[in-house]
Amino acid sequence: MDRGEQGPIAKCVTWMVRIYLIAEKDARIYFFKGPNLTFGLFLPLVIYWAFAIDRPIDTQIVIPGLVALAIFFGAGAIQAVSLPLERRTGTIYTLLAAPVTPSMLVLGKALAGVMFGLFLALIYGLVALFYQGTSPDLVVYGLAALFASFCFSAFGLCMAAPFRDVPQAMPPATVVRILLVFAAGTFREIGASWASWPWVSRLVPLTYGVSAMRQALTSSVRWERFMGDLGALFLFGLAFLGLTVWLLESREL
Amino acid sequence: MVDAIRVEGLTKVYGELVAVDQVGFAVRAGELFGLLGPNGAGKTTTICMLTGLTRPTSGSAMVAGQDVVKRPFQVKEHIGMLSDVASLYNEMNVWDNLTFIARLHGLHRNKRSERIGDLLDLFGLIDSKRQPVGTLSTGQKKRLMIAAALVHEPEVLFLDEPTTGLDVQSARDLRSLMLELHSRGVTIVLTTHYIQEAEQLCQRVAIINQGRIVTIDTPDHLKSLVQQECFVQIAFDRPADELRARLQSLDQVERVIISGSGARLYVKDISEIVEPLIQAVTASGARVVSFNTNQPTLEDAFVTLTGLHPEVMLADKAADG
Ligand SMILES: Nc1ncnc2c1ncn2[C@@H]1O[C@H](COP(=O)(O)OP(=O)(O)O)[C@@H](O)[C@H]1O
Numbered sequence A: 001m002d003r004g005e006q007g008p009i010a011k012c013v014t015w016m017v018r019i020y021l022i023a024e025k026d027a028r029i030y031f032f033k034g035p036n037l038t039f040g041l042f043l044p045l046v047i048y049w050a051f052a053i054d055r056p057i058d059t060q061i062v063i064p065g066l067v068a069l070a071i072f073f074g075a076g077a078i079q080a081v082s083l084p085l086e087r088r089t090g091t092i093y094t095l096l097a098a099p100v101t102p103s104m105l106v107l108g109k110a111l112a113g114v115m116f117g118l119f120l121a122l123i124y125g126l127v128a129l130f131y132q133g134t135s136p137d138l139v140v141y142g143l144a145a146l147f148a149s150f151c152f153s154a155f156g157l158c159m160a161a162p163f164r165d166v167p168q169a170m171p172p173a174t175v176v177r178i179l180l181v182f183a184a185g186t187f188r189e190i191g192a193s194w195a196s197w198p199w200v201s202r203l204v205p206l207t208y209g210v211s212a213m214r215q216a217l218t219s220s221v222r223w224e225r226f227m228g229d230l231g232a233l234f235l236f237g238l239a240f241l242g243l244t245v246w247l248l249e250s251r252e253l
Numbered sequence B: 001m002v003d004a005i006r007v008e009g010l011t012k013v014y015g016e017l018v019a020v021d022q023v024g025f026a027v028r029a030g031e032l033f034g035l036l037g038p039n040g041a042g043k044t045t046t047i048c049m050l051t052g053l054t055r056p057t058s059g060s061a062m063v064a065g066q067d068v069v070k071r072p073f074q075v076k077e078h079i080g081m082l083s084d085v086a087s088l089y090n091e092m093n094v095w096d097n098l099t100f101i102a103r104l105h106g107l108h109r110n111k112r113s114e115r116i117g118d119l120l121d122l123f124g125l126i127d128s129k130r131q132p133v134g135t136l137s138t139g140q141k142k143r144l145m146i147a148a149a150l151v152h153e154p155e156v157l158f159l160d161e162p163t164t165g166l167d168v169q170s171a172r173d174l175r176s177l178m179l180e181l182h183s184r185g186v187t188i189v190l191t192t193h194y195i196q197e198a199e200q201l202c203q204r205v206a207i208i209n210q211g212r213i214v215t216i217d218t219p220d221h222l223k224s225l226v227q228q229e230c231f232v233q234i235a236f237d238r239p240a241d242e243l244r245a246r247l248q249s250l251d252q253v254e255r256v257i258i259s260g261s262g263a264r265l266y267v268k269d270i271s272e273i274v275e276p277l278i279q280a281v282t283a284s285g286a287r288v289v290s291f292n293t294n295q296p297t298l299e300d301a302f303v304t305l306t307g308l309h310p311e312v313m314l315a316d317k318a319a320d321g
């Protein structure tokens, strides 16, 4: 291997390769581990049923809400498994003894969460297609899924960062997420104008995921608002990643 | 010769506790260097600082030509580490684990499989290459971890308590493996709380206790510091009294005690008495039926230098959490 100093571009490529390698390894090991599919695929349905009992179903609201929830729970659940498990088994020290910084580790794990989120979005997108009959705008749907996955994956990392084992990491993360589902007004009939949304919901990243998904899946994109949603998801995501790195570094792992 | 490691005033403070206190030493390239001390002495903390995993509170260290404090990240490209907390992915097989590590280090595809194959051969794991790591024995896992630490051909290898928790045979295999790596020119820093292991393997040993280095020297020189009587206990095929005069006439012998067919000869240095003694006995026509020596061990040196009872070295890791 090259032991000399690398130029900035070569360095960047090396870093990206390492981030990708970590994500790929996470995908192989953790995607199909116990709770991930349960949380990603079934929990959103259960929450929806609990919420929607005795109410008329409006697919225009329900389907986007479900997709956003699936990504919200799914992309986070894999983090609640992979990060604490790496610490409990000690594999994280093998990574950090290799030329991998905590930030690269966190970015790799975030990327794995994005991949899982996109996988869930694909499954739910097919279901949505089947139920709704209308064809969603694929590019818009893809963008919404990508940014939502990024934000919720980073959120999952942040919630998992203080813990060293899965049984400790799962419950608080799940409770917080369920609270946020209601704070975000995921299944409420709220109009296209922001004025009709409860103010707390604007502090919750899930809101922007739900909003983006509604536009994508009901072919009602209003670009200004859609870009605002993506921007909010991105900024929240960055903040969560920063917080995760800080949590990991401040705790001596 | 160039120093592979140079440490000065390295210190790590955790709250009130000074885990590592002003540690300094140098390790020559190709040397097998030991850090010997009881649990909690600060061995792991020292290794973690030298490998860029923990930031020192103060002090400096150069490892493989890189400054650990200023460039902890670059250091990692030049070193390999076996730590008692790190592990590999149980879910992946032996080959895939090593491939993953090799790719993280940017090893080219062609070189990768050759290197991994060679290492698995050397470590006796080639037949298990498709086995998930979770199904390996503890000894096999340890060997695999060392193989993983060597994948990128590091200049310095850190082994933190490699034989702790292994059965006798696996520990013995691992020790001969360390000597093999040493003979291939790898610089090795080994931590251990087994005195015999340090004595058997290391060219030089740093004895560390409560975060401080007590002394650094070769095992032989450390042993010679101990004021303890050396003697040879020898038995013949006839009453030893018949040889009394010959034994007493040997220059190196200070005192002789005869009992039955046995004799005990007090000497300064065992290595100097063996040859003249055998010659004298052979010349007398007698036959030696048994021969034992008593000389200070590194354990005696350790006790003298640290004031610790050797039993503290055997205290189980689990006992102190
Ligand atoms: N992360 C940490 N936080 C607080 N104390 C620590 C930490 N790591 C080690 N120590 C303490 O530092 C001392 C040295 O520990 P360590 O380096 O693990 O010793 P050894 O490896 O020689 O057994 C011990 O008293 C241990 O409890």
Ligand SMILES: [Mg+2]
Binding pocket: B043, B044, B045, B160, B161
């Ligand atoms: Mg230790």
